[in-house]
Amino acid sequence: MYNVPIYKETDQQVIFDFLKEYPFAFITGVGSDGRPVATQIPFLVEDRDDGLYVVGHVMKNTDHCKAFKENPDVLIVFSGPQGYVSASWCANPHKGSTWNYMSVHIKGKVHFFEGEKLVTFMKRFTLIHEEGNTNSPTIYDNLSNDYTEKWMPHIVGIEIKADKLDTVFKLSQGLDKESYANVITQLEQRGNTKLAFEMKKRIK
Secondary structure: OOOOHHHHHOOOOHHHHHHHHEEEEEEEEEEEOOEEEEEEOEEEEEEEOEEEEEEEEEEOOOHHHHHHHHOOOOEEEEEEEEEEHHHHHOOOOOOOOOOEEEEEEEEEEEEEOOHHHHHHHHHHHHHHHHOOOOOOOOHHHHHHHHHHHHHHHEEEEEEEEEOOOEEEEEEOOOOOOOHHHHHHHHHHHHHOHHHHHHHHHHOO
């Protein structure tokens, strides 16, 4: 990971909020054959007494699921807004352009779960993503028994405690105020409002 102190986020609440806002993450590991595997899935983030956990589910009959069972050590990469930043937008344009982005890396071990714990998770997962709408036909409680009995055996829950967490929130922190403000304006004009918004939040 890009290790520059000014780009590190240390506020745990800011990190937690980021993970909830951008839950679709890249999870990668290595199987017993030494080959890398990866997939992307949405996670729920849980701040428990003993640390931060991310919880999701994967299809069983996949290369990544098999690899995670053989070697549970994984890396999960959460990505947020990103975009090109031209040096021409700065007070001193005679330097290299760059790329702003936000990313959180979590390392830990995969623990699998099924049965009632998986059912409980899927109920929570579907309800959260249906914005609490208990009348939605697609939340777990409103699915038919035929449907859940057919598909639930094909998935397994995964839970990873964040044994190591690292961040890069590279948002032009080293620029002077004039250049910083102009980068925000240029991003907004180009439709990259999310990245511009994240930069605005850090104006003091």
